Amino acid sequence: MSDALLKIDSISKHFGGFTALSNVTTEVAPGERFGLIGPNGSGKTTMINCVSGLLRNEEGKIIFDGKDVTDLKPHKRTGAGIARSFQIPRPFHTMTVIENLMIPAEFVGHHRGEKGDDRAEAMEILETMGMAEKADDTTLDLTQIELRKLELARAMAAKPKLLISDEAMAGLTGQEVDEVIDILFKMNERGITIIMIEHIMRAVMRFSQRIICLDAGQLIAEGTPEEIVKNKDVERAYLGSTDG
Amino acid sequence: MAIFIDLLLNALVIGVLLGGFYAALSIGLSITFGLLDVVNIAHPTMLVLGAFIAFLLNSTWGIDPVLAGIISTPFFFVLGWLIYQVYYNVFEKSGAESLRGLAFFFGLLFIIEVGLIIQFGVDHRLVEAPYIGQSWNIVIGEEIDVAIPFRLLVAFVVAAIATLAIHAYLTKTFFGRAVRAVAQDMMALRLMGVDPIRVKRIAFAMGVATAGIGGALMIIVLPIEPSLGRLYLGNVFAIVVLGGLGSISGTLLAAVIIGIAESIVATFFGPSWAPAVSFGILLAVLAFRPEGLFGKTAGAH
Numbered sequence: 427m428s429d430a431l432l433k434i435d436s437i438s439k440h441f442g443g444f445t446a447l448s449n450v451t452t453e454v455a456p457g458e459r460f461g462l463i464g465p466n467g468s469g470k471t472t473m474i475n476c477v478s479g480l481l482r483n484e485e486g487k488i489i490f491d492g493k494d495v496t497d498l499k500p501h502k503r504t505g506a507g508i509a510r511s512f513q514i515p516r517p518f519h520t521m522t523v524i525e526n527l528m529i530p531a532e533f534v535g536h537h538r539g540e541k542g543d544d545r546a547e548a549m550e551i552l553e554t555m556g557m558a559e560k561a562d563d564t565t566l567d568l569t570q571i572e573l574r575k576l577e578l579a580r581a582m583a584a585k586p587k588l589l590i591s592d593e594a595m596a597g598l599t600g601q602e603v604d605e606v607i608d609i610l611f612k613m614n615e616r617g618i619t620i621i622m623i624e625h626i627m628r629a630v631m632r633f634s635q636r637i638i639c640l641d642a643g644q645l646i647a648e649g650t651p652e653e654i655v656k657n658k659d660v661e662r663a664y665l666g667s668t669d670g
Numbered sequence: 671m672a673i674f675i676d677l678l679l680n681a682l683v684i685g686v687l688l689g690g691f692y693a694a695l696s697i698g699l700s701i702t703f704g705l706l707d708v709v710n711i712a713h714p715t716m717l718v719l720g721a722f723i724a725f726l727l728n729s730t731w732g733i734d735p736v737l738a739g740i741i742s743t744p745f746f747f748v749l750g751w752l753i754y755q756v757y758y759n760v761f762e763k764s765g766a767e768s769l770r771g772l773a774f775f776f777g778l779l780f781i782i783e784v785g786l787i788i789q790f791g792v793d794h795r796l797v798e799a800p801y802i803g804q805s806w807n808i809v810i811g812e813e814i815d816v817a818i819p820f821r822l823l824v825a826f827v828v829a830a831i832a833t834l835a836i837h838a839y840l841t842k843t844f845f846g847r848a849v850r851a852v853a854q855d856m857m858a859l860r861l862m863g864v865d866p867i868r869v870k871r872i873a874f875a876m877g878v879a880t881a882g883i884g885g886a887l888m889i890i891v892l893p894i895e896p897s898l899g900r901l902y903l904g905n906v907f908a909i910v911v912l913g914g915l916g917s918i919s920g921t922l923l924a925a926v927i928i929g930i931a932e933s934i935v936a937t938f939f940g941p942s943w944a945p946a947v948s949f950g951i952l953l954a955v956l957a958f959r960p961e962g963l964f965g966k967t968a969g970a971h
Contacts, residue, residue: 512858520916533844
């Protein structure tokens with residue numbers, strides 16, 4: 427389909443002699459909830475880094491919102507509407523929670539030539555996360571779950587079309603995982619396309635409409651959560667195969 | 671007793687004024703070294719360059735030194751812009767900034783210094799302005815009066831305005847926030863739609879630009895010669911480290927602390943001990959509180 431929001435067209439990425447990504451092609455439709463799974467070292471983070479621009483893929487193209495962004499720098503991609511959260515929360519720790527949100531809000535607004543009340547917008551995002559009362563706290567005082575929410579809030583503050591959530595739930599309790607999933611559902615309802623990278627299968631299966639699975643840098647399966655669960659290749663990638 | 675109080679009061683007043691002046695010398699380094707992690711050891715020598723430009727404008731056209739400092743500030747901004755561009759492309763990009771970057775700024779220090787010696791010689795130079803040489807006496811009690819030299823007062827007022835303006839800019843504006851964020855996590859900043867190299871380039875240029883006005887204040891306060899920068903090197907680094915890397919308000923406070931300490935030591939133990947103060951404080955800070963008064967880990971500043 428030609429109206430995909432994100433088109434990954436046969437991208438490859440090598441680190442020296444190691445092939446981290448090999449000829450991966452996939453598409454994400456506007457408004458879709460898209461899951462990305464795979465064992466450790468399968469190339470999930472490499473793929474996401476290529477999409478967000480932290481790494482350059484040597485081969486292939488990345489088309490976002492109808493434009494070729496393959497050679498665009500990361501901050502320009504954020505400006506174009508790709509935002510991501512980090513696996514390990516990395517807030518600016520000398521700043522308050524709201525200040526952390528205002529950096530992306532102001533810069534992206536500036537980049538797109540929009541004039542808005544950035545502080546009010548940032549507050550509104552915090553409210554949807556249930557973190558409004560923490561706005562003026564420093565990030566050093568936040569709990570683990572609050573730091574994860576801050577990561578998502580900061581990505582949201584960049585007013586993205588596509589949000590990439592990189593293992594936002596690792597290490598959280600069951601209830602906290604549900605809380606983060608709820609937040610992601612809320613964002614999706616606002617029309618934001620979401621790519622979820624996750625090790626917690628329960629979360630990916632519940633959240634995603636469509637899932638792809640990577641193994642050793644190759645795309646080995648693509649389908650609905652039900653199809654992925656039944657897929658033999660996925661099972662082999664995760665559990666290892668007996669015939670080597 | 672009255673003499674002691676008289677000396678102490680004078681030392682305190684001079685110390686505070688000196689502190690304001692030191693703040694103006696250190697604020698640029700507080701930006702480049704404290705916030706951006708660029709060890710610009712050429713900063714004090716750039717200040718001396720600023721002082722010589724003020725001297726040139728003053729002796730040639732009779733321009734007031736403060737005005738001369740304001741005139742030369744855009745020149746220093748452009749200079750800083752170009753220096754960072756070279757520094758980034760040659761060192762930072764390849765991750766070789768720590769030692770080779772230091773050597774780069776050390777080389778820059780000598781190039782500027784030698785350039786000044788060739789152009790102006792090694793003699794001490796000073797400027798002329800109506801407020802230089804005058805002072806204001808405040809009689810407080812019998813045998814107690816405080817003398818405020820106008821040249822220090824002018825330096826203090828201009829320094830206070832300049833440093834507070836920079837402080838406000840860095841804490842209140844969106845660009846200032848990005849500057850404070852850039853040294854902490856360039857990658858995260860990138861993914862928030864900010865070009866960190868651009869932010870660093872502009873912030874570095876701002877830090878160097880302070881050498882224009884700071885240099886002018888330098889020559890208002892005392893006669894200058896080309897190698898003076900090296901004398902101030904320990905001083906400004908002590909202030910930035912004492913204040914806490916990354917904290918502009920800490921730099922202001924540290925400058926006043928060092929100013930008062932130097933002034934009191936100079937008054938009661940003799941001026942030759944004064945330079946030992948900043949190094950002594952620097953060593954003590956590194957030993958007991960390496961993060962400084964308002965260090966990066968101490969919370970929001």
